[in-house]
Amino acid sequence: MRTTALLTLVASASLGFAGESPKAALIPAAVIPQTSSGCAECLKHSGLFLGAGVDYFFDAEEEYYNGRAGYEWAGKSGNYTQSLFLEVGWMDSDSDFGSLEAVPVTLNYEYKRALFKCLNFYVGAGAGVAFVDSEFQEYKDGKPTGVFNSDDDSVFVIQAFAGLTYCITESVELYGGVRYLWSDDIGQGDGFDDWSIGGGLRVKF
Known part of the structure; x- marks a missing residue:
């Protein structure tokens, strides 16, 4: 006892x-x-990143595939980042009137800020050049002639975008949002002027 x-x-x-x-x-x-989460750290460190995604343009009714590479700087407070990145896109459109293939290359700035836990919002804009290969059918008296004219051109292009990101880990995130893309006149035709919705994946190193 x-x-x-x-x-x-x-x-x-x-x-x-x-x-x-x-x-x-x-x-x-x-x-x-552990109380800390990897996703909570995704805005707290700087680094190079690669990403890829796909959009859908409403008026053109076409998919827009894109890839990006850049550098992201973390803010001192740890709840926001800024980044510069190069983006290359590709879109191919075919119709009875002809076809158009466009490859926009833009330099972009993006600001991203914490919203709630692993969820963040972003906004940005960019400018560059689009390399366009087009082929359109000639018309005479309002009727198609069956003769197609091809043309290669490079035009000025700008874009703006905004959306949300979700951090899976401190270095991997999903993003989704809207994009507005505008270009100068293409050959003898009008320029590109359209909105899209899309998303993708980004990995930071």
């Missing part, structure tokens, strides 16, 4: 000295859940 009481007193004193509850002391540190 005396031995049991002594052991109980020693165990209680040890737990009190460590400043831990008896329940916490019995759980190995390795299995105690």
Whole structure:
């Protein structure tokens, strides 16, 4: 009886000295859940990144595939970033009137800020040049002639975009949003002027 009481007193004193509850002391540190999340760190470090995505333009009714590479700077507060990146896109459109293939190359700036936990919002804009290969059928008296004229051109292009990102880890994120793309006149025709919705994946190194 005396031995049991002594052991109980020693165990209680040890737990009190460590400043831990008896329940916490019995759980190995390795299995105690960590409160920090990798996604919460995604705005806190700078680095190079690569990304790829696809958009859908409403008026053109065509997919727009794009890839990007750039550098992201983390803000001192850890809840926002700024980035510069080069984006290359590709779109191919065919109709009874002809075909058009466009490859826009733009330099872009993006500002991203924390919104809620792993969710962030972004906004940005860019400018560059679009390399266009077009082929259109000639018309005479309002009727197609069956003769196609081809033309290669390079035109000035600008874009603006905004949306949301979700950090899967501190270096991997999904993004989705809207884009407005405008170009100068293409050959003898009008320029590109359209809105799209899309998304993609980005990895930071």
